Amino acid sequence: MSDANCVPSVIIDPRYCKGCGLCVAVCPYSVLEMSSKLTEKGYNIAEVHQPEACVRCHKCVLICPDLAIDVVDKNDSQPSDSTDQAPQEVAEE
Numbered sequence: 001m002s003d004a005n006c007v008p009s010v011i012i013d014p015r016y017c018k019g020c021g022l023c024v025a026v027c028p029y030s031v032l033e034m035s036s037k038l039t040e041k042g043y044n045i046a047e048v049h050q051p052e053a054c055v056r057c058h059k060c061v062l063i064c065p066d067l068a069i070d071v072v073d074k075n076d077s078q079p080s081d082s083t084d085q086a087p088q089e090v091a092e093e
Contacts, residue, residue, distance in 0.1 A: 016068035
């Protein structure tokens, strides 16, 4: 498990994000916002606006229909919501 003092990093994969905005709407700390830049596909995708405000709640990860978001600790190499974990472990607060 990661150190509680470690700063999380929210990663949005622009290859998968279609700009639906669900992650922006669900984030309780305004970590994400919609970008004004267009991707190659013509989408305004989500981008990280306030990374220091992230509390690892994973609401953005859970709501993303395209699996385009991950939350990792900056000193870790593996995602904090690794697929080998049981779903109830990811959802625990």
